[in-house]
Amino acid sequence: MSDTVDALVPFAPDRPKTRLSDALDTAERREFAGAMLSDVLAALRAADFSPRLLTTEATGRDVPETVDDRPLTEAVNAALADHDPSPESPLAVVMSDLALATPRAFARLRRDGDDAGDVVIAPGRGGGTNALLVRHPEFRVDYHGASYLDHLRVARRVGASVREVDSRRLATDIDERDDLTEVLLAGDGAARDWLRDAGFRLDAGDGRVSVERTRE
Template sequence: MDVLVPFAAGEPKTRLADVLEPDERAAFARAMLLDVCAAVDSAGGAPTVLSTADIDCPFPVIEDDRQLTDAVNAHLDAPMAVVMADLALVTPEALRRLFETDADVAFAPGLGGGTNAFCTRKQAFTVDYHGASIRDHRRIAKDIGATTATVDSFRLAVDIDEPRDIVELLLHGDETSHARKWVVEAGFEVARTDGRVVADR
């Protein structure tokens, strides 16, 4: 199955600015991208990076500097999946569960209302990534008469957007992954606070 992996090459991971410098954010984002593409490949998918700018990447790249919704809709050609580039806990097994569903459109929701990944077999399906996108995507699927499924997966639900998310990578990430190696080498470690564990540097 063809799989689009959207990637913001210009200003990646701006919400990590409190803990990472711009060059560090770029390096970390690329590490996650490589892990996601490798997992897609291992799951039997054919990853293509949908990047806002030219990048050095061992996988095929399409450049499109439009906003996420417009760029994805322009290149969405069912049957196809879309998997976000910051799913640092992703595994081939989790992706195979998504790819192998029988529904017309299968969703892997993110925490907080996002759509971290989906697979569509309906040509009429389109995306809208503004706001609580998982709600909007379910509505769009219903409007076109598509059957839907939800893939309940911790590894697909966690995306690394904010500093508090880094601890999930330290706790649950594959020790051989580019992303986990990067955060460890950058000096992050698990630390205790009064209420929860966090990633401290």
């Protein structure tokens, strides 16, 4: 396997993070999604991945990108077909909202050896699939819903072995207001800084840790 592994990072800057609408307005969601993406790209690079955005519109960022406005599953499957993954040329698919991800956590996806796995899955809390590393040419994705279970089924159908990465940092995707607590507790990058600058603070007032916004 070459030293650097290609990593596709789906990104939808046109309608970012709608489930955070109760915490952030549209412009803020765009900025915060961009900050999380910056953290993910930096951690991937530090773990020797070579990231490429799969984005619904051009971002102007200093990273290679493919613009594809088809729905997520269709766009990722087109990229998988195009890449034709193999043990010598794997393709990772990593979501852009993993604000706690570290180089060390991403490095766990790309372990070599006999038990490396034809498909490596880092499940998200709640049944999603936050990161994949695909070495099998016939594996295809089916996102949304309990995609983790769907991906286990797809792997079984095409005869691909599965290795699972059980990592709190990869399992924590930032979708809802409560998830912002995790960013303030365990993040150390641009997303954590963005939240602090926007006035978000941890609040342990009633014994349960949550976030409060001290100013708009």
